């Protein structure tokens with residue numbers, strides 16, 4: 001399963017819209033198995049300090065989703081020049097080292113401003129390089145996101161941008177299949 005991670009828990013988030021469209025590209029267009037992993041559905045008990053020692057039972061599905069994922073597409077918005085705090089907090093609760101080591105990861109970023117979340121993706125790349133993940137080098141940056149989404153459907157409509165997202169998805173699937181061959 002490829003997990004498409006919605007990198008914020010903000011209600012009405014544009015990240016969730018883009019992640020949903022990406023999940024459809026993987027499943028409907030490319031015939032891959034993919035599912036959304038949405039930080040808005042994290043169990044509230046995860047935010048108690050005691051969760052570092054004792055994970056809430058409801059976190060088990062998130063834990064399993066990461067550990068069982070063939071690949072992870074992180075869709076991150078830019079919040080104050082970095083990733084949302086909830087995304088880093090979620091990562092800090094992953095099972096170490098299994099969740100990180102050799103985990104194939106792919107990045108899509110979006111921002112209201114002109115950078116398309118270059119900085120959050122650089123910050124995530126540093127974290128996952130430190131933790132020995134296998135990072136797909138082709139990133140997608142979506143700047144000025146409020147101008148890119150159709151208000152009625154919440155989807156990216158610009159043909160060139162959609163083609164870029166599709167190309168990344170095809171490339172990530174190829175990356176995953178090459179990694180599988182290397183492991184066997």
Ligand SMILES: Cc1cc2nc3c(=O)[nH]c(=O)nc-3n(C[C@H](O)[C@H](O)[C@H](O)COP(=O)(O)O)c2cc1C
Pocket residue numbers: 008010012013014015016077078079080081082110111112113114115145146
């Ligand atoms: C707390 C917060 C901080 C933000 N900081 C930035 C920023 O530093 N740069 C930027 O371009 N947009 C920033 N934004 C706007 C988001 O990039 C924008 O809301 C975009 O739609 C993606 O986030 P969303 O998934 O929450 O909608 C910020 C939004 C929030 C909620």
